[in-house]
Amino acid sequence: xxxxxxxxxxxxxxFFQFLSFYxxxxxxxxxxxxTLCCPCSRIDQCATxxxxxxxxxxxxxxxxxxxxxxxxxxxxxxxxxxxxxLAILAICLLFLNLFLEEDRYVMEEGRRLSREMTSHQLNxxxxxxxxxxxxxxxxxxxxxxxxLAGFPIARKKYLTIGLSSVKRKRGNYLLETIKSIFDxxxxxxxxxxxxxxxxxxxxxxxxxxxxxxxxxxxxHHVISGRLMVIHTPEEYYPSLDGLKRNYNxxxxxxxxxxxxxxxYAFLLNFCANLxxxxxxxxxxxxxxKNFLSAIKKVITSREGSYWVTLEFSKLGYIGKLxxxxxxxxxxxxxxxxxxxxxxxxxxxxxxxxxxxKDIIRFxxxxxxxxxxxxxxxxxxNKLKDDDFxxxxxxxxxxxxxxxxxxxxxxxHYDPSKAYSSVEEYFWGKSxxxxxYFVIVLDKPAKIDKLKIQTGTDDRQNDILxxxxxxxxxxxxxxxxxxxxxxxxxLGEFQRGNIEIKNIGHxxxxxxxxxxxxxxxxxxEWLIIRSIxxxxxxxxx
Numbered sequence: 001x002x003x004x005x006x007x008x009x010x011x012x013x014x015f016f017q018f019l020s021f022y023x024x025x026x027x028x029x030x031x032x033x034x035t036l037c038c039p040c041s042r043i044d045q046c047a048t049x050x051x052x053x054x055x056x057x058x059x060x061x062x063x064x065x066x067x068x069x070x071x072x073x074x075x076x077x078x079x080x081x082x083x084x085x086l087a088i089l090a091i092c093l094l095f096l097n098l099f100l101e102e103d104r105y106v107m108e109e110g111r112r113l114s115r116e117m118t119s120h121q122l123n124x125x126x127x128x129x130x131x132x133x134x135x136x137x138x139x140x141x142x143x144x145x146x147x148l149a150g151f152p153i154a155r156k157k158y159l160t161i162g163l164s165s166v167k168r169k170r171g172n173y174l175l176e177t178i179k180s181i182f183d184x185x186x187x188x189x190x191x192x193x194x195x196x197x198x199x200x201x202x203x204x205x206x207x208x209x210x211x212x213x214x215x216x217x218x219x220h221h222v223i224s225g226r227l228m229v230i231h232t233p234e235e236y237y238p239s240l241d242g243l244k245r246n247y248n249x250x251x252x253x254x255x256x257x258x259x260x261x262x263x264y265a266f267l268l269n270f271c272a273n274l275x276x277x278x279x280x281x282x283x284x285x286x287x288x289k290n291f292l293s294a295i296k297k298v299i300t301s302r303e304g305s306y307w308v309t310l311e312f313s314k315l316g317y318i319g320k321l322x323x324x325x326x327x328x329x330x331x332x333x334x335x336x337x338x339x340x341x342x343x344x345x346x347x348x349x350x351x352x353x354x355x356x357k358d359i360i361r362f363x364x365x366x367x368x369x370x371x372x373x374x375x376x377x378x379x380x381n382k383l384k385d386d387d388f389x390x391x392x393x394x395x396x397x398x399x400x401x402x403x404x405x406x407x408x409x410x411x412h413y414d415p416s417k418a419y420s421s422v423e424e425y426f427w428g429k430s431x432x433x434x435x436y437f438v439i440v441l442d443k444p445a446k447i448d449k450l451k452i453q454t455g456t457d458d459r460q461n462d463i464l465x466x467x468x469x470x471x472x473x474x475x476x477x478x479x480x481x482x483x484x485x486x487x488x489x490l491g492e493f494q495r496g497n498i499e500i501k502n503i504g505h506x507x508x509x510x511x512x513x514x515x516x517x518x519x520x521x522x523x524e525w526l527i528i529r530s531i532x533x534x535x536x537x538x539x540x
Contacts, residue, residue: 140328141269141335143236148199148211150228157275158192159292160324164263165199165283167206173284173370175213180287182221189292190226196271197229197283200263207231232266243339254339261338261346264317268331272324279312279321284370288388291366294395295321298362301397301535304442308356309347312366315385317344319367326354358420362396364389396532399445404481405437410525418528425456426528431464437516437528440475440482444510446536447471447503452516453529454496462527463496466520471503472513484513492519504536 161181165174174197181195197214199207211229214222221227243254264280271278277299288294291312298310299321308326313319322330333350334343351359368388403415405428413427415437426437450471455463469491472484488507490500503511516528 140272141265141331143232143266143269145266145270146231146233148207148229148231149215150222150225152228153194153225153274156273157194158277159194159295160271160275160278161193161195161281162267162271162278163195163197163281163283164260164267165197165210166201166263167203174210175217176370177281177283177285178214178218178227180285181281182218182226184287184289185292186290189290190221193226193292194274195221195227196267196274197227198263198267198270199229199231200259200266202234230270232263236266237262238335238338246339246341257342258339261334261343264343265331265334265338268327268334272327272331275324277321278324278327279319280317281367282316282318282369285318286368286370288364288366288368289391294366297397298395301399305400306356307360308351308354309360311359311361313368313385314361314365314387315369317347318369318385319365320347329354363387364395366395396451397535398531398533399535400442402440402442402482403438404440405435407431407435407437407526413527415528419531425530426526427462428526428528430523431518431526432521433519435518438483439514439531439533440484441512441514444473444512447507447511447514447533448536449499449501449532449534450490450503450514451499451530451532452493452497454493455527456529459525459527462525464493464516464518464526464528465496465522465524466518467493468517468519469493469498469500470515470517471507471511472515473509473511475512482513484515487513487515 163174163177178195178197181193182190185193199210201207214227214229218227237259240255240259243251243258245251245254249257268278268280277295279295295312302310308322310321311319312321330350333353334346337346337349340346365385365388368385398419401419403419405415405426407428408430409415410427410429413425415426417424418426418437419439428435428437450469452469455461468489470487470489472487474485476483476485490503490506491498514531514533518526
């Protein structure tokens with residue numbers, strides 16, 4: 001913008017000099033007579049105009065007004081003046097457009113900078129270098145922890161379950177949460193997990209009382225190396241005074257959520273090398289039966305696909321699963337921006353930083369919030385996850401796949417929305433017999449069950465009125481779209497839905513394609529709300 005302003009200022013000077021030179025040549029004096037006017041014109045009138053032009057400080061409207069006034073008095077305006085006049089007008093309009101374009105550019109540049117400042121709040125100068133290098137960071141935070149119960153394990157486990165707890169003004173649900181984790185796990189599952197409890201409270205007497213209760217109630221799990229209790233000394237915490245009051249939060253709220261970010265950062269830092277995967281829970285959570293087996297099933301089904309976070313609850317910082325190798329980066333990220341916003345909001349930015357565009361959430365939820373009083377101020381907190389089920393082992397796999405259709409898609413309701421775990425869906429316009437919707441698995445698989453639902457509560461008539469579900473094998477590519485060369489029908493849609501069980505007994509091959517085929521024309525549009533796939537082990 002600065003360069004453009006400099007260039008335009010120079011162009012203005014050149015413009016005025018050009019006009020002055022032009023009019024000097026144009027208003028030639030021939031025996032005291034102006035060549036633009038008839039011989040009866042007075043030389044002093046032309047001289048007035050010439051002096052104004054030569055000064056370089058005039059406006060186009062003023063020049064034209066004087067010129068026409070002179071011409072009207074003389075009443076003998078010659079035709080030869082038309083060409084110079086049009087040339088002057090053209091030049092004036094050209095430069096006027098240039099000046100307007102300059103103003104528009106400056107305004108647009110201002111708007112662009114404003115948008116960038118809004119969308120990159122986290123990129124302050126203090127953090128920008130570390131923020132850019134975070135994707136390659138794997139170092140640990142230098143903290144010395146206190147071991148309050150348990151001891152470091154010798155063997156790396158499959159899953160670490162992390163909890164951070166502080167003293168509450170009303171209620172305490174930590175012991176119930178730990179009990180739920182162990183009670184809802186089988187003996188085989190217990191051997192693959194380790195539970196880390198971070199007592200993030202500066203009141204050491206409270207910490208000692210809680211440790212005594214945990215050691216007494218869960219002594220077997222402490223001795224077997226499945227349960228550890230740790231504490232981070234207050235000296236390692238950054239300043240919690242004079243924090244930013246973003247979102248107009250009161251001081252005590254800002255302090256609470258900022259400290260909570262640091263609590264989680266120290267917990268994640270400690271758990272980085274204990275297992276292959278890590279799941280974050282809060283200290284007031286109830287678990288579903290065999291939640292670990294459900295998590296392992298999902299992880300296996302997504303083998304070969306990229307993900308940063310898998311979510312098994314839609315509430316707060318509950319049921320968020322990570323690769324343990326990402327924990328040092330996440331810990332640094334939370335510590336870096338601890339006073340900016342709540343931890344669950346920061347997680348959205350962390351996922352974007354590591355290039356996970358969409359939320360990957362699975363239903364039914366495996367963890368339920370059970371606390372009645374919040375850890376902040378002890379206020380009532382009746383939040384519940386309505387997708388939670390006590391027995392959630394039947395969670396679908398939905399392995400990585402490519403989706404395509406020949407139906408006309410409405411706006412942004414593309415095919416992938418039907419296969420997503422978030423509350424979205426595919427929406428196609430009026431369909432005809434022969435239209436299809438195909439799910440092509442990245443790898444052939446044994447499929448035990450398929451369930452497809454169409455329509456929504458709001459649009460109950462946008463269902464598949466007449467359709468068939470088929471599975472296929474032998475992948476081929478037709479016009480850059482993946483399909484299978486042969487299909488086997490499984491059943492017909494009834495009232496827009498279909499559920500087929502024990503598919504392995506009906507189909508002996510490993511399935512590569514799943515096709516929804518429209519069998520009759522329908523005027524109503526089609527919503528495919530959800531596609532759920534339960535897989536077994538493939539034979540190839």
